[in-house]
Amino acid sequence: xxxxxxxxxxxxxxxxxxxxxxxxxxxxxPEADIEPAGTYVEARTASVFAGACHYNSELVxxxxxxxxxxxxESGRVAGVDxxxxxxxAAVASSENLSQGATRRSxxxxxxxxxxxxxxxxxxxxxxxxxxxxxxxxAVETVPVEIQFDGERYTANAGTALQLSGGLLPDRECCKMxxxxxxxxxxxxxxxxxxxxxxxxxNETRLARAFENRERNDAFxxxxxxxxxxxxxxxxxxxxxxxxx
Numbered sequence: 167x168x169x170x171x172x173x174x175x176x177x178x179x180x181x182x183x184x185x186x187x188x189x190x191x192x193x194x195x196p197e198a199d200i201e202p203a204g205t206y207v208e209a210r211t212a213s214v215f216a217g218a219c220h221y222n223s224e225l226v227x228x229x230x231x232x233x234x235x236x237x238x239e240s241g242r243v244a245g246v247d248x249x250x251x252x253x254x255a256a257v258a259s260s261e262n263l264s265q266g267a268t269r270r271s272x273x274x275x276x277x278x279x280x281x282x283x284x285x286x287x288x289x290x291x292x293x294x295x296x297x298x299x300x301x302x303x304a305v306e307t308v309p310v311e312i313q314f315d316g317e318r319y320t321a322n323a324g325t326a327l328q329l330s331g332g333l334l335p336d337r338e339c340c341k342m343x344x345x346x347x348x349x350x351x352x353x354x355x356x357x358x359x360x361x362x363x364x365x366x367x368n369e370t371r372l373a374r375a376f377e378n379r380e381r382n383d384a385f386x387x388x389x390x391x392x393x394x395x396x397x398x399x400x401x402x403x404x405x406x407x408x409x410x
Contacts, residue, residue, distance in 0.1 A: 202241025202248055202290065203390025205314045206354050207321045209233045209329050211367075212262065214348045215339045215359040215382040221347045229262035231373050233329055233365070234298070234351055235321035236389060237312040246286040252276045252310040253287050254323040255299055257351075258372035264348060269300025272369055274323035276310040298351040303371065319360060319386050326369045331362035331384055339382075354387030 212229030213220060234255040238248040254274045261267040273291055275284045288305055308324030321329040339346050339359035350357060365378040387393070 197242060197245055199244065200240060200242045201391045202236075202238050202243065203388065203393075204239035204241070205237040205312065205386070206350070206352050206389040207233075207235040207312060207314065207319050207329065207360075207384065207386050208350050208352070209321075209331075209360075209362050209365050209384040210263065210348065211365075211376070211378065211383070212348070213382050214385060215334070215346050217345060221345075225262055225264075229264065229348075230259050231367060231376075232257045232263055232351065233321060233327050233367070234295075235310075235312045235323075235329075236352070237314070241390075243286050243290050246282055248283060248287065248290075251279050251283060251287065252312045253291065254310055254312070254321060254327060255291070255295075256323075256327055256367065256369040256372055257299060258369075259300070269298070270303050270372055271299040271301070272304045272306060272326070272372060273299070273302060274306050274308050274310055274326060277307050278309075279307075295352065314386060319384070326367075328364065328366040329362055329384070330364050331360045333358045333360050333386060334382070348385075350385040350387065352389050353393045354385065354389050355393045357385055357387045360384030360386050 209232065210229055211231045212224045234257060235252070237252045238250065241248040253276060255271050257263065257269055257271045259267045259269045263269065273288060275287055279287065284307060291299065292302065308326070311320065311322045313320045318332045319330070321327070337358065346359065359382055361380065361382050362378065362384050363380060365381070365383060367373065368375045
């Protein structure tokens with residue numbers, strides 16, 4: 167009888183605590199973070215796929231600016247959901263970005279993001295890509311649009327950056343990997359070189375305005391857990407985004 171009474175009292179106390187707490191108990195437990203994953207597009211002012219002579223001619227005269235673009239397909243950082251958001255960066259240096267000179271950058275965060283999401287994206291970019299970005303001189307909230315349909319890509323940040331092009335149709339960059347002269351600033355899976363039909367830059371705080379056309383200047387792939395490795399092997403969507 168004593169044992170039964172003790173169990174009854176314990177059960178009653180537990181039920182009472184649950185009633186008093188209500189849903190607050192679950193709300194006080196933060197959701198587990200999920201490593202961000204999605205699509206990455208990058209373009210430089212130097213050909214990333216070209217013959218040796220072409221590469222050497224640009225090494226000391228070009229490649230001082232780059233556009234970096236991330237579209238989050240999934241991910242939660244510090245409890246903040248980033249899925250569906252987009253962020254881009256303009257990066258510039260006084261020398262070819264592969265030479266290790268000091269870099270400066272401006273970050274463009276999707277205007278559709280909430281204030282909490284914008285702050286989280288900026289901190290994520292600083293923590294994960296601080297070396298690639300260098301000194302972050304400004305953060306702008308603008309309409310950001312990044313699209314990739316499997317062959318064609320676009321990346322636009324307001325009026326500051328515009329990029330559009332398509333992947334090399336014959337995948338020459340994988341048939342002749344020795345002519346790929348750079349590595350993306352972000353580790354990506356299924357790296358493929360893109361030919362940008364138009365790359366327009368109007369971020370004059372970092373470099374003069376310019377517009378380049380028809381250059382093999384871009385990388386496209388999937389960023390996220392396990393990214394990196396071989397080219398021209400775009401992973402399945404599930405693999406690219408990681409197990410949920």
